Amino acid sequence: MEPNHCSNKQTKELLDAVGFIWNHSLSFLNSMALKCAIQLGISDAIKKHGKPMTLVELTNSLSIHPNKASSLHQMMRLLVHNNFYTTQILPTGEEAYDLTLNSELLLKDHPLTHAPLALIGITPQLTEPSHHFASWFQSHDQSCESSFHVAQGMHLYKGMPSDTKLNDLFNLAMASDSRLISSLLLTNNKFKALIQGIESIVDVGGGTGTMVKAIAEAFPEVNCILFDQPHVVNNLQLNEIRNLTYVAGDMFKSIPQANVVLLKWILHNWSDENCIKILEKCKEAIPSREKGGKLLIIDMVVGIPINNENHSRSQFLADIQMSYLFGGKERTEQQWKFLFDKAGFCDYNILPILGSRSVIEVFPA
Secondary structure (H helix, E strand, C coil), X not given: CCHHHCCHHHXXXXXXXXXXXXXXXXXXXXXXXXXXXXXXXXXXXXXXXXXXXXXXXXXXXXXXXXXXXXXXXXXXXXXXXXXXXXXXXXXXXXEEEEECHHHHCCCCCCCCCCHHHHHHHCCHHHHHHXXXXXXXXXXXXXXXXXXXXXXXCCCHHHXXXXXXXXXXXXXXXXXXXXXXXXXXXXXXXXXXXXXXXXXXXXXXXXXXXXXXXXXXXXXXXXXXXXXXXXXXXXXXXXXXXXXXXXXXXXXXXXXXXXXXXXXXXCHHHCCHHHHHHHHHHHHHHCCCHHHCCEEEEEEEEECCCCCCHHHHHHHHHHHHHXXXXXXXXXXXXXXXXXXXXXXXXXXXXXXXXXXXXXXXXXXXX
16 A cells, blocks of 8 residues: 555545554553552542542542643543443533442442452552563573563562562452452352252462352351462451361362362463373362262353353453463363363363353363
8 A cells, every 4th residue: 555645545544444453552551540549549540539520529539730730631531431430411511520330340349349350450560561472472491481481580479479569469369359259149040059959168378268268157967178379368367157168278289188179270370281280180089970069160262152241351361361371371162171180080060150251161071
């Protein structure tokens, strides 16, 4: 296409392409605007106000200097465009901002708040390695598993115990996600049927225990075990739930015995080789299928029918995130089947009941 000889159609296509590139090169500002909204507490200010807030009211509530009000307006315009807030015109003719479900989930005191999960994904320690994509692809150093490894010189999980701030945010993020997942699954009859009748379950890599505590309270007849690394488990307060115990250890060495092993958002962090090792340890921890042994995996299954663009896009983005942080991946059904076959499992069933994620029931021989 010669710039000086463009038809009207070619001109439009050229400008559309330029706009497309701009949108992608600047889309990081969507994440930064979200981070700003959480850190400023915009949602909390509107909720506390009890009704839609004008720009002046929001500026005053957030203790922002009046000289920066116009910049806050620009930020809010982007956040409104991205469906975090809505606007309405008051009888005075002023524009006022109100919450949406998206921004309600950013409230610090919302029972299903996702603010920590949003922040962990855009914290500098986890975004900076993405600048090393090209150097990692071109590196011949097989010891570097990921772009994060190139940037930091180690696996993320090796450095996390010594980074208290990042470790605390990570635990908060995982807990917030587990509250959402447990609230959805424990009111879902299909999932409840997977738990009913079992004697015991071990939540591998269960963090601070939000998910397994919910299961223990919903199923008091089930013996529940929270299993995670010593630096996670040893810092937890002793629980008051009769049917829940804490065990510290390494899932690559051994996993506590139980009828069911739960793996929530664990395997996508790891390479196929490491996943097979984890799954083999899971298989050692459970009885045969005839005696009630199985795995419950909560993770993405890329490519299964979702019919939602947001969920599909989140799968592709999460896939890249797992790659540059851990050397892991979000897997298709065929990729999951490969892991199950290699680890000695004989059958599985996928329940696509969590938006971009699914529950996978996996059976040993």
